[in-house]
């Protein structure tokens with residue numbers, strides 16, 4: 665039984681498209697990443713699968729429980745850890761009171777260990793915590809009952825680099841213990857580091873699902889070569905080269921095989937040569953029309969936003985999983 669099965673899921677907010685005809689599965693023990701710019705539909709897909717929003721059409725299962733059946737969905741959530749993208753924590757409560765409430769719903773076997781690990785001061789009022797510390801509270805709440813399935817919406821937002829590393833280790837440990845994970849991010853590096861497969865969402869549609877290793881191999885090689893002879897640009901404008909730059913050194917992305925590269929370079933006296941994996945960003949260019957998601961830009965390709973629609977507009981039954 666797959667951990668998640670999403671079948672032709674479509675969700676409209678009035679006439680604003682959230683997601684359209686999204687289908688994918690997350691295998692048992694798999695880490696699946698949703699990658700997409702702001703507004704691509706990541707949160708909508710996650711919240712609809714969790715049963716917090718009703719789909720316009722289509723549906724899915726989490727741990728075999730039907731997402732569109734409220735009773736089944738509630739039962740599934742006992743074994744699920746959910747980290748909302750925007751944890752609407754009750755600001756007047758202390759972190760301890762909030763976690764006590766969550767513990768009563770689902771359990772807290774690993775709470776103490778996680779609180780120590782993330783250095784969380786539970787006695788403080790949530791309103792008095794920094795954004796990063798509020799994110800830690802939400803992380804502890806998502807992981808403390810040792811769930812079989814984790815749905816993590818932009819999990820590292822607000823965390824400093826050290827805590828991001830700690831979070832990544834935690835995910836890997838839980839996966840080693842048998843958990844499955846769906847994680848959303850607009851940061852390619854985060855998804856590539858943690859996930860087995862990536863689904864690329866764009867304007868509400870899943871435009872590609874690929875294994876991270878396939879993406880890496882499709883990305884080609886980054887070649888930088890210095891040769892003794894004078895070089896004409898046309899000499900390197902051959903099948904297999906992309907992003908060609910000719911100066912004191914010649915650099916390009918090579919998408920062909922090694923033998924063909926050696927043939928090309930054998931026309932020259934090679935003084936210096938550097939061949940490394942091309943950055944994953946290049947493989948993603950195809951999906952984002954050159955608008956690459958990453959830490960310096962969110963890819964902005966963006967979903968169509970309906971006039972005047974706001975995120976708070978739809979009734980959201982997120983209640984007990986927050």
Ligand SMILES: Nc1ncnc2c1ncn2[C@@H]1O[C@H](COP(=O)(O)OP(=O)(O)OP(=O)(O)O)[C@@H](O)[C@H]1O
Pocket residue numbers: 677680681682683700701702703704705706707708709749850967968969970973974975976977978
């Ligand atoms: N409650 C809502 N009411 C109306 N439209 C909404 C609502 N929530 C989301 N949308 C719209 O649905 C589309 C998908 O948004 P969603 O939040 O799912 O994307 P996302 O990929 O999670 O983005 P982000 O990375 O910014 O969280 C957007 O056009 C958004 O404006």
